[in-house]
Amino acid sequence: MPTTVQAAVAHAGEREFRVEELELRDPGPGEVVVEIDATAFCYSDWIALRGDTGLPGDAYPVVLGHSAVGTVVERGAGARHRVGRRVLITATPECGRCFWCRAGRVDQCAQLFVPPPVIGTLGDGRAVRAPGASATYAERTVIRDIQVFPVDSGLPDPWLAMFGCGVISGMGAVVNVAEVRPGASVLVVGCGQVGLWMIQAARAAGAEVIVAVERLAHRRALAARLGATHVLDPAACDVEEAVRDATGGRGADHGLDAGGSVDSVRTAFAATRLGGVVTLTSYVTRDTTVEFPLFDLALRGRDVRSSQSGRLDMRRDMRRFLPMLEHGVVDAEAMLGRIRPLSAMAETLEAARSRAEPTPVIAG
Ligand SMILES: [Zn+2]
Ligand SMILES: [Zn+2]
Secondary structure (H helix, E strand, O other), X not given: OOEEXXXXXXXXXXOOOEEEXXXXXXXXXXXXXXXXXXXXXXXHHHHXXXXXXXXXXXXXXXXOOOOEEEEEEEEOOOOOOOOOOEEEEOOOOOOXXXXXXXXXXXXXXXXXXXXXXXXXXXXXXXXXXXXXXXXXXEOEEEEEHHHEEEOOOOOOHHHHHXXXXXXXXXXXXXXXHHOOOOOOEEEEEOOOHHHHHHHHHHHHOOOOEEEEEOOOHHHHHHHHHOOOOEEEOOXXXXXHHHHHHHOOOOOXXXXXXXXXXXXXXXXXXXXXXXXXXXXXXXXXXXXXOOOOOHHHHXXXXXXXXXXXXXXXXXXXXXXXXXXXXXXXXXXXHHHOOOEEOHHHHHHHHHHHHOOOOOOOEEEO
């Protein structure tokens, strides 16, 4: 039986969510219905809401959200998770069968970036789709079983809600992609949720110098509290020069972009030393391009790496990172913004849009 649920629905051309009733369709083969216990709000959904992700206008209305903890309440034919199973939801599926999954590159699974599936209908009969195929900004969602991962953890729901995007994207970028080693120097450009998880992961990995670049003072303060050894305001200093000063004149061993702008990508590249590793995690719009001098790119030894969701492998990374949250190796509580119910979606969006909180969470 289809179920009526409350959902934060994004309509074409609107810059606010409408919290309204959605008739969730039944799960099909290989799908489950998950009751959302808590979901983190991701800044990329503000980009999607304002229409900059390249989603065609006729894909709307949509339900966004891609990082959550919940409970399986219904199971379609052949779905592999039983009713009652506690699960984490992330944006990246793992089909286990495609070329990339078999090659150990789950982050590029052939089932990633599929056309948004229909998850239900509005009162007026219009179909509602789910870009990212996850739709966690709702009381319940219908989702492929390849995109939910059983979790046995006593950690608080709001912490677990951050795992599927912030934790995995930030810590994964440092551990899985950049492979930061003890004694390394690390530059993190942008101190939103991804950048702050990067700083924490770099500190946990034993990085000696961690330079954080951030325009907003409250974020710089948090970056320093969470492990940055140097915090730079790009409006008040020459970042490249300051990074060189902090790294024996060379530039950082690792430059990580978590700023999601052309400028932040350029900064991460330019302030990384020759032979260093540049890790890119975000995008501005699908059409955005960044230019680098070919000489620098081809002959100066910087290794530029792509970090889709921290090159995740959920089962491996839950084993890697959940204990770090559990044992306080990284500070999850400091990453939380306020926890608000779905009905307060307007305030949650404003908290994200104004960058007032590291990770606004929707629960209850
Ligand atoms: Zn996200
Ligand atoms: Zn796959």
